[in-house]
Amino acid sequence: MELIDLVLEAINTLTLNKLRTGLATLGIVIGIGSVIALVSLGQSGQKAVEAQIESLGSNLLTVIPGALRPGDIRSAAGTSTTLKLDDAKAIENRKIVGIKNVSAELLRRAQVVAGRNNTNTQIVGVLANYQEVRSLKIAFGTFLKDSDISSLAKVAVLGPQVVSDLFGEGVNPVGQSLRINRMVFKVIGVTVTKGGAGFGGNQDDIVLVPLSTAQKQLFGVDFIGSISVQVENKEQMDIVREEIGYMLLDRHKIQSPQNADFTIFSQADILGAAQQITGIFTTLLAGIAAISLLVGGIGIMNIMLVTVTERTREIGLRKALGAKKKVIIAQFLTEAIILTIAGGVIGMVFGILASFIISHLIHLPFTLSFISIILAIVISGVIGILFGLYPAGKAANLQPIEALRYE
Amino acid sequence: MIQISHVSKVYKNEEIETIALSDISFKIIAGEFVAIMGPSGSGKSTLMHILGALDLPTGGTYLLDGENVGKLKDDELADIRNRKIGFVFQAFNLLPRTSALKNVTLPMVYAGVPKEERFEIAKKFLEMVGLSDRMEHTPSQLSGGQQQRVAIARSLVMNPAILLADEPTGNIATSQAEEIMAIFQKLNEKGHTIVMITHEPNIAEHAKRIIHIRDGKIIEDGRRHKQLRAKK
Numbered sequence: 001m002e003l004i005d006l007v008l009e010a011i012n013t014l015t016l017n018k019l020r021t022g023l024a025t026l027g028i029v030i031g032i033g034s035v036i037a038l039v040s041l042g043q044s045g046q047k048a049v050e051a052q053i054e055s056l057g058s059n060l061l062t063v064i065p066g067a068l069r070p071g072d073i074r075s076a077a078g079t080s081t082t083l084k085l086d087d088a089k090a091i092e093n094r095k096i097v098g099i100k101n102v103s104a105e106l107l108r109r110a111q112v113v114a115g116r117n118n119t120n121t122q123i124v125g126v127l128a129n130y131q132e133v134r135s136l137k138i139a140f141g142t143f144l145k146d147s148d149i150s151s152l153a154k155v156a157v158l159g160p161q162v163v164s165d166l167f168g169e170g171v172n173p174v175g176q177s178l179r180i181n182r183m184v185f186k187v188i189g190v191t192v193t194k195g196g197a198g199f200g201g202n203q204d205d206i207v208l209v210p211l212s213t214a215q216k217q218l219f220g221v222d223f224i225g226s227i228s229v230q231v232e233n234k235e236q237m238d239i240v241r242e243e244i245g246y247m248l249l250d251r252h253k254i255q256s257p258q259n260a261d262f263t264i265f266s267q268a269d270i271l272g273a274a275q276q277i278t279g280i281f282t283t284l285l286a287g288i289a290a291i292s293l294l295v296g297g298i299g300i301m302n303i304m305l306v307t308v309t310e311r312t313r314e315i316g317l318r319k320a321l322g323a324k325k326k327v328i329i330a331q332f333l334t335e336a337i338i339l340t341i342a343g344g345v346i347g348m349v350f351g352i353l354a355s356f357i358i359s360h361l362i363h364l365p366f367t368l369s370f371i372s373i374i375l376a377i378v379i380s381g382v383i384g385i386l387f388g389l390y391p392a393g394k395a396a397n398l399q400p401i402e403a404l405r406y407e
Numbered sequence: 408m409i410q411i412s413h414v415s416k417v418y419k420n421e422e423i424e425t426i427a428l429s430d431i432s433f434k435i436i437a438g439e440f441v442a443i444m445g446p447s448g449s450g451k452s453t454l455m456h457i458l459g460a461l462d463l464p465t466g467g468t469y470l471l472d473g474e475n476v477g478k479l480k481d482d483e484l485a486d487i488r489n490r491k492i493g494f495v496f497q498a499f500n501l502l503p504r505t506s507a508l509k510n511v512t513l514p515m516v517y518a519g520v521p522k523e524e525r526f527e528i529a530k531k532f533l534e535m536v537g538l539s540d541r542m543e544h545t546p547s548q549l550s551g552g553q554q555q556r557v558a559i560a561r562s563l564v565m566n567p568a569i570l571l572a573d574e575p576t577g578n579i580a581t582s583q584a585e586e587i588m589a590i591f592q593k594l595n596e597k598g599h600t601i602v603m604i605t606h607e608p609n610i611a612e613h614a615k616r617i618i619h620i621r622d623g624k625i626i627e628d629g630r631r632h633k634q635l636r637a638k639k
Contacts (some may be wrong), residue, residue: 005516015503316501320461321561322489322517324482401461402490404500 010334024303027296028343034289036351044283044364062364063227082261088227098236103133103228114166114178125214133230139176141189149210157189161204283323297383304391316403343371344380409435414467426451429621440595442614450623491563497574499554501546507557508542532560551582574604
């Protein structure tokens with residue numbers, strides 16, 4: 001019996017009872033639809049997180065005080081005092097191969113006032129090379145210069161969020177002044193918006209001041225919050241990280257790396273952690289959806305078993321007229337596979353539509369993975385075979401006389 | 408052609424043995440028209456199933472064209488039924504919601520006959536049974552007699568060695584039953600071997616030979632229907 005005959009006959013049989021066929025397919029439609037929608041949404045989320053983290057610069061190593069050891073009692077970030085500006089200078093002076101820039105930062109939150117407006121934002125004390133390290137672009141004015149650092153100048157570069165909070169959206173505030181902790185600062189520049197909120201908070205809601213000014217005049221401390229090391233290329237990240245690590249251990253007079261009072265991490269580390277988390281979520285969601293797929297498969301098996309019982313006489317007749325076992329199996333398997341693949345294709349359309357609508361509603365980039373589409377069709381076909389095999393085998397093994405006698 | 412030697416059939420059902428056939432032997436040669444008669448429960452249906460390779464004997468041998476049917480596997484039996492035996496059932500057993508033409512092609516589908524050829528042959532046999540104007544009708548649109556004629560056309564398309572008819576007129580109005588029997592007689596005259604089960608003497612009279620069974624045994628094997636008349 002040719003395949004085309006099998007398929008045509010199966011479609012013919014399935015259309016005889018449209019309601020039942022529709023209900024049997026519904027389980028697969030829901031199953032495949034939810035798998036596609038959830039996997040696609042999960043991937044959209046993952047992409048969004050990756051894009052945000054990568055916008056921070058991928059060749060960046062960050063040194064922060066304190067160790068990331070499980071079980072340790074950790075104080076609030078930024079309150080550790082073990083990292084000094086001298087550490088950053090030492091890294092720079094060591095001339096390690098592969099290092100492009102070394103920048104030191106001190107981050108604190110403070111109230112910023114301009115005229116009648118005020119906002120609570122992050123104040124970051126930085127060096128002049130911060131612009132290059134974080135690949136910041138200037139929209140208005142200029143960035144901080146080395147001379148600003150050495151002279152403890154009271155000048156500030158603002159993020160666009162701060163500008164719109166204090167001066168109004170789109171206003172050029174260069175030349176105006178604002179007060180941080182009652183100290184007057186002159187605005188010399190505004191950065192271009194970076195968007196997103198990765199590590200280090202919203203990159204647009206920020207006030208950049210000279211590190212020396214932040215340490216001595218604003219906050220009265222002698223330590224720094226972090227050291228950013230820009231590496232020439234990705235391949236050198238591991239070597240540079242190791243060299244900096246041993247050098248800092250040496251400077252801090254610590255024997256064993258296990259007792260280090262600082263932590264070095266890269267954007268890749270954060271990216272990896274974030275990917276792991278979003279990956280787990282995607283798998284979890286797909287797993288839940290897969291359960292509905294399983295239920296759909298059982299529904300198909302149930303309907304096929306009913307069909308086999310109903311058509312016992314027909315099966316008996318077919319066997320009496322010379323149908324071999326494999327022909328009967330092929331006939332019922334074809335019906336089951338057509339049911340599930342039809343369900344798979346319809347479910348796929350619904351799944352794509354759902355993920356398209358939802359990703360638009362929650363402002364995620366819409367991603368459509370072709371692998372998941374092909375997988376959906378293959379999986380629905382496999383479900384058809386898996387859950388159709390038992391009813392088909394049952395039909396094929398009916399004894400022709402018993403089947404003919406069946407009322 | 409058909410050689411049945413010492414055939415018996417015992418059904419075992421939860422340790423209760425039911426003997427349906429015991430020690431049956433006979434021969435049917437090509438061109439014969441045999442009626443098997445007997446009251447219900449006599450074992451005539453069981454004998455029919457064995458002759459049709461739908462069931463296997465528990466004892467004895469059944470040779471069909473020299474082949475020992477009792478030794479065959481399921482798929483080989485399916486092949487025998489497909490090529491050597493044409494079935495006509497009491498309940499017609501046509502596929503519902505399927506045209507007469509498609510019903511008649513069914514055995515050829517399983518034999519792998521090409522599509523165009525299938526429909527050509529099916530049309531030829533439907534014309535032969537006088538249904539050339541009913542080919543696209545489904546069974547529910549046909550009378551009992553017409554349905555049985557479709558079934559006869561279906562039984563002939565593979566050009567089988569024997570035609571097995573199980574109470575072929577049992578579900579048909581008497582007027583139409585005669586038409587069916589006329590077709591059988593015409594087929595027999597053309598050389599077809601026919602074995603027919605019936606409990607109606609006037610239907611059995613159309614056969615050249617009548618085998619009577621009771622309680623699973625042959626009680627009479629008469630060659631001429633004149634003898635039957637004489638007995639009555």
